[in-house]
Amino acid sequence: MKRNPLILAIGILLVAIVCLLLFVFQVRKSEVVVVTTFGKPTRDISQPGPHPKWPWPIESVHRFDQRVQNFEDKLTEGLTQDSFNVLASVYVGWDITDPKAFFPKFAGSSEPIAEAEKVMDRMLSNAKAAVIGKHPLVDFLAPNEGNKFAEIEKEILEVMQSQVKANNYGLKIEFLGIKRLGLPENVTASVFERMQAERKRLADKSQFEGEAEAQTIRAEADRKAAVVLADAGAQATAIRGKGEAEAAKSLTVFQQNPELANFIFRLSALEDSLKDKSTLILDQQTPPFDLFRGVSTNLTNPAR
């Protein structure tokens, strides 16, 4: 029976694929791989791409996610240096850096990542308690200058990193931050009471300050007005004085004959004072009524 060359080619291709599947494995960029020879870890590969291996049961491949894992621990209580209870939880970004070291410690369980996080959770509780105990509360809560929040995070990170290194877990903490910061439940109520008292004080202060300030403004306004009026009064007096001085200049004219001047003043004063409705009571002494007396007028004597 004659063989079709196409079928032959396909057969060879299939055999080649099977061989490739047995002797080659892929490493993805996001993965790191530990190769075990008869159960003993012999190689670790983090370079992505195809790699050769002996088929099972000689060598087997264990894959781990190489990317940064997110992990959050539980809220735990710590005592600050000045004896305040503080609750804190942190988040951690970590990744596997040394799979050969990581593998024997955690690969026994079905979930090596979760197993590693359980270990980290325990370490974190200790690290947090230790670091919080070294700081007074004011290091956590303070306006810009005194705030040591970032330093505290850094210290926890350092403690964690040194512990991870000492235990040779084959992983690395990439970053760590405090995710929650709180107070024990029974303390919050007393904080609220304090805050309420503070609010009351602020409200009162605002009111009193407002009134005091308003009063100051009013008093200042009154004072300024008084000053303005006093200035104006002084100016008015000065103007009047100037007027009098100016008038006094004209008075020199009258000095030519003070007698006449006096007479004229008196006449005009008399006229002014009797301008309006007025009642006059006269006797015969007053000229021109001296005529009534029937005597000769002054004219008779000097004229003749």
Add this chain to the structure above:
Amino acid sequence: MSDHDLQLEEKPELAPGPERPFDAGSEALTEALRSSFWIVKIVMFLLLIVFLGSGFFTVEPQEQAMIIRLGRPVGEGQKALLGPGLHWSFPYPIDEYVKVPISAIQRVGSTVGWYATTPEQEQAGTEEASLPVQFPLNPLIDGYVLTADRNIVHTRATLTYHISDPVAYVFNFVNASNAVQSALDNALIYAATQFKVDDILTRDVAGFKEAVRKRVVDLVGQQNLGVEVEECLVQSRPPRQLKDAFDSVLKAALARQKVLEDAHSYEAQVSSKAGADARSLVNFAESDRSRLVNEVRSQADRFNDLLPKFRQNPSLFVQQRLTETLGRVLTNAQEKIFVTDGNGGGAAGLPKEFRVLLNREPPKKSDETKP
């Protein structure tokens, strides 16, 4: 493999063959084999097309894709990214493709700092209902942040960002959006520990928001998350337990403003009145001055006029002026009572006595109103 199976299937037919006529049997067998080979070839060809065709995929406008060939991303940096459109890759297990929502805006909300509410409560607006002061906050249920002045306040943030480095976003992090959220939470409580409660709530809301944003940007940059922060919105609220207390402070501040405004308006009033009074004082003085000066001057002019006449005959002049003036005065005077002296009447030696009833006319106004 399938061709072997097919060959095996043919064998049962081949077995009863020898009893039939050889020629016809072998011919039929060849015919059957040939046709089944054709069918197998067509099926294999179709399978190959389907296999290769499964490598097509589309990329939507808001995403980009990367091809991973044998575990390695194809291309470096920006070249690795495939834009929107139809693309082809070798099917698994040679190639894989990963889609990344790059231009789409991602959004995360903070998970700490806000009290427990349900969407229904938010919808109905009842989540703000005030609570008694003694009501504690359970840190496992209700979130809050601590402020620089050791107060408790609620705050939450929403962050929008887009992915700027998909390779880092996809290959360096198991869950990068989770890391962004943690960074946001951290930024929120970090910023809160540096601000006083009044700054967070009212006085420096923008500063607080900026502090949160800055911290997020810093963290995201340090951790190489491959994202770029677009916007960070922060909302803060006093604890429900202290709603009334905080409201009263606001009210007091408003009242204070009112009192101050009143004082300022009084100030304006007083100062404008004082200005007007001052001007009128000065004006009065000015008019007094000019009146006085004019009067004196006119008298002086008159004096100058009269002086030559007076010098001609002082006594006559005086008499003439006096009489003339008196005459004018008497004409103007309304009532004149003339008293003669001498023994007009009354007992001898007794001073004369007369009584005058002064009764001024009523003001003229009444005359005008009469008709």
